[in-house]
Amino acid sequence: MSNIGINTNTFRLTSKYLDILNDFIVKAKIHPEITDARQEQLIDFVSKLTDVNNAEPQFQMLSSIIERELRNFNKKPDVFLNTLIQDIKNKDTETVIPKIELITEALDVENSEVLAKIIGD
Numbered sequence: 001m002s003n004i005g006i007n008t009n010t011f012r013l014t015s016k017y018l019d020i021l022n023d024f025i026v027k028a029k030i031h032p033e034i035t036d037a038r039q040e041q042l043i044d045f046v047s048k049l050t051d052v053n054n055a056e057p058q059f060q061m062l063s064s065i066i067e068r069e070l071r072n073f074n075k076k077p078d079v080f081l082n083t084l085i086q087d088i089k090n091k092d093t094e095t096v097i098p099k100i101e102l103i104t105e106a107l108d109v110e111n112s113e114v115l116a117k118i119i120g121d
């Protein structure tokens with residue numbers, strides 16, 4: 001795949017999950033209760049990120065992006081993500097939101113970088 005193709009796929013993938021995570025953050029700040037459906041969606045997403053046997057390329061890419069950013073903040077990705085799953089299960093919105101914001105920031109940075117590459121900056 002060409003660099004343009006890789007960058008375009010990365011842009012689309014990070015955009016998709018940025019939308020989902022940003023939607024959660026906005027709703028959680030307005031109504032700080034994690035619904036069962038949202039809880040299931042978040043646990044599924046984070047579980048796929050932590051699954052080393054997950055062969056889905058999109059989650060391998062997302063995991064790599066997020067793990068790199070977590071290491072930049074001196075956080076151990078496996079501990080951070082497993083703790084996040086527990087916080088989601090406990091519906092601890094106050095703890096979940098900052099962690100989701102950190103993941104969102106990682107995806108946003110990557111999204112911006114690949115967009116710049118696509119448009120030629």
